[in-house]
Amino acid sequence: MSVRAGIVVTGTEVLTGRVADANGPWVADRLLELGVELAHITICGDRAADIEAQLRFLAAEGVDLIVTTGGLGPTADDMTVEIVARFCGRELTLDIELEAKIAAILKKLMARFSGVDFDAVRAANRKQAMVPVGADILDPVGTAPGVVVPGAPTVLVLPGPPRELQAMWPAAIANDAVQRAIVGRTIYRQATVRMFGLAESGLAETLREAESISGFTDLEITTCLRRGEVEMVTRYEPHSVAAYEKLMDLVRARHGDMVFSEDGSLIDDLVARLLSGRRIATAESCTAGLLVARLTDQPGASAYVAGAVVAYANEAKADVLGVDSALIDAHGAVSQEVAEAMAAGALRRFGADTAVAITGIAGPGGGTEAKPVGTVWFCVALADGTAVSRAVRLPGERADIRERSTTVAMHLLRRILLGLRD
Amino acid sequence: MSVRAGIVVTGTEVLTGRVADANGPWVADRLLELGVELAHITICGDRAADIEAQLRFLAAEGVDLIVTTGGLGPTADDMTVEIVARFCGRELTLDIELEAKIAAILKKLMARFSGVDFDAVRAANRKQAMVPVGADILDPVGTAPGVVVPGAPTVLVLPGPPRELQAMWPAAIANDAVQRAIVGRTIYRQATVRMFGLAESGLAETLREAESISGFTDLEITTCLRRGEVEMVTRYEPHSVAAYEKLMDLVRARHGDMVFSEDGSLIDDLVARLLSGRRIATAESCTAGLLVARLTDQPGASAYVAGAVVAYANEAKADVLGVDSALIDAHGAVSQEVAEAMAAGALRRFGADTAVAITGIAGPGGGTEAKPVGTVWFCVALADGTAVSRAVRLPGERADIRERSTTVAMHLLRRILLGLRD
Numbered sequence: 001m002s003v004r005a006g007i008v009v010t011g012t013e014v015l016t017g018r019v020a021d022a023n024g025p026w027v028a029d030r031l032l033e034l035g036v037e038l039a040h041i042t043i044c045g046d047r048a049a050d051i052e053a054q055l056r057f058l059a060a061e062g063v064d065l066i067v068t069t070g071g072l073g074p075t076a077d078d079m080t081v082e083i084v085a086r087f088c089g090r091e092l093t094l095d096i097e098l099e100a101k102i103a104a105i106l107k108k109l110m111a112r113f114s115g116v117d118f119d120a121v122r123a124a125n126r127k128q129a130m131v132p133v134g135a136d137i138l139d140p141v142g143t144a145p146g147v148v149v150p151g152a153p154t155v156l157v158l159p160g161p162p163r164e165l166q167a168m169w170p171a172a173i174a175n176d177a178v179q180r181a182i183v184g185r186t187i188y189r190q191a192t193v194r195m196f197g198l199a200e201s202g203l204a205e206t207l208r209e210a211e212s213i214s215g216f217t218d219l220e221i222t223t224c225l226r227r228g229e230v231e232m233v234t235r236y237e238p239h240s241v242a243a244y245e246k247l248m249d250l251v252r253a254r255h256g257d258m259v260f261s262e263d264g265s266l267i268d269d270l271v272a273r274l275l276s277g278r279r280i281a282t283a284e285s286c287t288a289g290l291l292v293a294r295l296t297d298q299p300g301a302s303a304y305v306a307g308a309v310v311a312y313a314n315e316a317k318a319d320v321l322g323v324d325s326a327l328i329d330a331h332g333a334v335s336q337e338v339a340e341a342m343a344a345g346a347l348r349r350f351g352a353d354t355a356v357a358i359t360g361i362a363g364p365g366g367g368t369e370a371k372p373v374g375t376v377w378f379c380v381a382l383a384d385g386t387a388v389s390r391a392v393r394l395p396g397e398r399a400d401i402r403e404r405s406t407t408v409a410m411h412l413l414r415r416i417l418l419g420l421r422d
Numbered sequence: 423m424s425v426r427a428g429i430v431v432t433g434t435e436v437l438t439g440r441v442a443d444a445n446g447p448w449v450a451d452r453l454l455e456l457g458v459e460l461a462h463i464t465i466c467g468d469r470a471a472d473i474e475a476q477l478r479f480l481a482a483e484g485v486d487l488i489v490t491t492g493g494l495g496p497t498a499d500d501m502t503v504e505i506v507a508r509f510c511g512r513e514l515t516l517d518i519e520l521e522a523k524i525a526a527i528l529k530k531l532m533a534r535f536s537g538v539d540f541d542a543v544r545a546a547n548r549k550q551a552m553v554p555v556g557a558d559i560l561d562p563v564g565t566a567p568g569v570v571v572p573g574a575p576t577v578l579v580l581p582g583p584p585r586e587l588q589a590m591w592p593a594a595i596a597n598d599a600v601q602r603a604i605v606g607r608t609i610y611r612q613a614t615v616r617m618f619g620l621a622e623s624g625l626a627e628t629l630r631e632a633e634s635i636s637g638f639t640d641l642e643i644t645t646c647l648r649r650g651e652v653e654m655v656t657r658y659e660p661h662s663v664a665a666y667e668k669l670m671d672l673v674r675a676r677h678g679d680m681v682f683s684e685d686g687s688l689i690d691d692l693v694a695r696l697l698s699g700r701r702i703a704t705a706e707s708c709t710a711g712l713l714v715a716r717l718t719d720q721p722g723a724s725a726y727v728a729g730a731v732v733a734y735a736n737e738a739k740a741d742v743l744g745v746d747s748a749l750i751d752a753h754g755a756v757s758q759e760v761a762e763a764m765a766a767g768a769l770r771r772f773g774a775d776t777a778v779a780i781t782g783i784a785g786p787g788g789g790t791e792a793k794p795v796g797t798v799w800f801c802v803a804l805a806d807g808t809a810v811s812r813a814v815r816l817p818g819e820r821a822d823i824r825e826r827s828t829t830v831a832m833h834l835l836r837r838i839l840l841g842l843r844d
Contacts, residue, residue: 025438026439032438039467039472040475041465043465053479053483057475061472200497205542208546224433224435284711288717288723288727290711290715293711296710301710302735302788306734306738307732310714310729312724313772316728349742397585399719400585
């Protein structure tokens with residue numbers, strides 16, 4: 001037995017992409033945590049016919065719970081409660097107690113603005129106190145109350161502002177009608193494995209091989225190529241743990257050296273941990289600061305990031321990093337020799353014990369036959385004299401090459417700090 | 423007459439919110455530009471029954487065009503083409519020519535990985551060469567081809583990686599069957615105006631004033647706060663051009679100094695043009711390379727970007743940029759004095775004629791009562807001795823503050839290079 005849900009996101013600004021929808025993914029996450037299977041997210045504009053069509057669609061698909069977000073405001077384009085009432089075959093009725101509650105909230109809110117006609121505002125907001133007969137009311141966080149309409153499916157109506165929606169969630173889930181709707185939910189486990197240096201099709205081959213594992217079909221596996229890494233997420237019920245462990249044995253046997261995370265950690269987290277107690281500097285050419293920006297995305301990075309030199313021009317490589325111009329003349333700026341000299345320069349310049357240098361051709365111009373666009377040299381150098389260099393040829397366009405370069409650098413850095421050799 | 427479309431976004435990673443969907447909003451934007459009305463975006467996981475249900479729903483809603491994204495990869499959870507074929511009542515057939523094309527792409531790609539069994543990979547990818555009978559093929563950008571299945575509705579099947587989808591879009595829209603599906607679209611003009619330094623509510627007031635303009639109600643105006651800039655997008659049919667021009671007269675009269683773009687140009691484009699013939703360096707603390715990375719996003723930036731020093735640690739400010747430690751002791755690292763010294767150091771260090779320095783508190787730690795998190799000092803210095811400093815207090819969290827700081831710096835730079843004074 002399992003429980004399925006659907007999410008209806010309303011709002012023209014979200015449909016047209018002017019505002020990114022934060023509610024769909026957030027509610028999806030909460031439902032998954034609860035063990036409710038999410039079947040569909042649908043997004044539509046503030047049009048009655050489209051909202052109603054989505055409700056009918058989800059009901060026809062047999063979901064047990066529909067969560068709607070948005071359309072609870074006071075203006076004419078806010079119509080979710082009215083449409084849900086019609087969809088559920090219930091009349092709207094004015095809830096006097098709720099109206100008083102909203103009026104009290106508004107009075108406080110309006111006190112901050114001068115020259116507002118309070119009665120006019122309250123009349124506009126009376127609309128928000130109209131609820132379907134027999135529905136449960138969730139207290140407003142802003143001015144809009146949430147509504148639960150019991151039934152099959154049960155409909156949970158939540159406000160659009162993410163802050164209000166998220167604050168209302170605990171009360172929504174505690175509601176009896178919602179609890180009854182999701183009573184048959186399954187508790188899932190979810191495991192994430194991340195790999196680097198592996199083509200997605202290589203993993204596909206391993207997964208085909210895994211089909212012979214007993215219970216394999218009970219594992220819900222999704223794979224995804226992201227920022228140059230392959231991510232494999234598996235959802236399974238507790239009784240399938242043995243199948244999952246056999247799968248992981250196979251994945252480790254085939255791709256062990258490429259698996260860098262089995263507990264959900266990102267490469268950024270792993271590198272941050274490895275850098276604790278160290279002092280790192282970067283020397284960047286084609287990435288032009290993206291690596292140091294990525295390292296300092298982490299709160300607290302100032303404990304181990306000293307700084308960086310972006311040496312975009314060749315003179316800057318020589319003047320600021322102390323790279324011998326003769327090296328650049330002899331080997332070109334994109335070369336092992338220059339990457340090594342840049343890393344050494346960063347160590348010296350910042351008194352660092354760890355340095356990463358990146359020099360490459362991000363394009364669109366600047367490529368040659370020997371060094372086409374996408375050619376990038378990396379060097380990781382440590383104060384003990386360790387220096388490991390590597391060249392890659394990255395696909396894609398300028399932005400891809402620059403971004404992917406930071407990922408390659410993060411992984412190289414991880415391996416060197418772990419004492420692995422490439 | 424109007425043309426309606428629906429978008430089906432597939433992918434368990436998107437449904438569950440592990441990956442933010444970039445394709446729905448992007449395709450929505452493109453369809454709106456074309457004058458196609460978007461009715462629904464639906465998102466589902468990699469489950470055949472759910473994908474098919476969404477296709478049926480959109481067809482029942484009478485859309486003329488369905489665009490699907492994702493599910494074209496080589497693994498078993500990629501099944502969009504197969505399901506679309508079934509939905510359209512067409513057999514799948516192996517396209518020999520397409521198979522050869524994909525094999526050639528893979529051969530090149532695989533050359534970068536060692537120890538991969540090429541034949542096995544090719545077999546996995548044969549799946550990608552299976553297309554519905556009578557469908558048109560859109561050449562792969564990665565390894566996955568797009569597919570157009572003519573009919574009512576016409577179904578346009580596009581790959582999930584945004585880079586591939588976006589690169590395939592022009593060919594998709596040029597396709598005859600797609601053109602036939604959207605032939606009744608309304609041709610709109612769309613104009614974008616960008617402002618900086620203006621609250622969205624200030625613009626809202628101007629728009630209320632604009633209601634007296636004759637024909638104003640025929641303008642479809644949306645405003646949006648983005649990256650600290652206010653963007654106003656107006657869609658209108660050609661006969662409303664006079665109303666739009668009157669609106670712009672009013673906007674210029676009210677907010678002239680804040681309007682920086684009326685032709686769609688981004689601040690990045692404007693700054694790139696202004697930097698032509700110059701030589702710029704940045705000195706960054708809290709932004710840690712984000713500004714120089716943003717400047718070098720532009721192809722050809724090597725003509726005017728010399729480099730940058732990220733001086734994250736205070737010693738780096740002193741050692742690498744030559745900031746007098748006494749200044750830091752006296753005024754703190756986040757101060758006008760230090761911002762000015764950093765800019766001067768960048769000019770000197772790189773032999774630049776233009777420098778931007780940023781020093782601030784991105785949080786979460788490090789804030790004080792006098793200088794709370796979000797306090798950022800900027801200085802733009804030119805070789806002629808001009809130096810303009812400014813402090814702002816930015817809202818939001820670490821990532822917001824860092825990103826918003828680069829926007830403030832870009833605008834300050836534009837104004838100084840134009841000879842405007844703040």
